[in-house]
Amino acid sequence: MVRALTVPALGLLASLCLFSSEPVQAGKVLVMPVDGSHWLSMKILVEELSQRGHEMVVLVPETSVLIEKSGNYTTKSFRVPYTLAELNANLDHIRKHALERPPQLTDFIGNFANLMQFTEMQVKACEGLLYDESLMKSLRETGFDVLLTDPFLPCGSIIADSFSIPAVYFLRGLPCRLDEAAAQCPSPPSFIPRFFTGYTDKMTFPQR
Structure with a gap:
């Protein structure tokens, strides 16, 4: 008796939810990540958005540590003025002296110098992207709806402002x-x- 009444009620509830829900439209999302560990958490979001039907385009420097091609999103590469060995050496020093153990007072100057070097490398990479006229023109003509970026560096904000599209910031920690x-x-x-x-x-x- 109870089961007979429950099934139609659940069916009616499901029908009401189905017909009352508004249609969802997939969008075009441009992604400007920061290479390294920051990408690991953003990648989960990018792949999930792709699974939900959104068109994801990820900007990737030619010299990248962790950002790789995937069937879940499209990658657009741009040139950078440093080698993979230089990038790895800088990141290894930051990881060993600033992340894997509590920094000592004597490490401050060295850690700060390495962080500034990493930031300088990323700024140069951003300049290489912004001055790549053919790539920027292609991205602009694609007509992205929104830009997903890591606010650790301002490159994504600059691109969003240049394209006159909203920016969504994603950063952990x-x-x-x-x-x-x-x-x-x-x-x-x-x-x-x-x-x-x-x-x-x-x-x-x-x-x-």
Whole structure:
């Protein structure tokens, strides 16, 4: 008796949801990522948007560490004035001296210099992209609806402003946990380990 009444009710509910929902239109999304670990989290979003029918075009420097071609999105490459060996050497130094262990006071100058070198390399890459007239013309004529970018570097914002399209910023791990504060996202240290503690998501009672 109960089962007989439940099935039609579920069917009616499903029909109401189907006919009351508005149609969803897929869009063209231009992606300006930052190479390295920043791309790993953005890649998940890019692939998910692609699975939902959006046309994803990712701008990739010719010398890239982690950004690769994929069947889930289209890549457009642009030239950069540095080699893969130079980029890897810079990123390795940053990882070993600033991320894998708590930085010491004596490391500050060296870490700052390497970060500035990495930033300078990325700025030059951005200049190479912006001054590539044929590529920029092709991207402009594509008629993208929105630009997805990492605000760690301003290149994406410049492109969005040049194309007069909105920009969506995607970044995990702002300094001083500002991203968590802005999103009002709970982040208790007893469940989410802090940087440099070396703890995983499975902490013992004393670690918590």
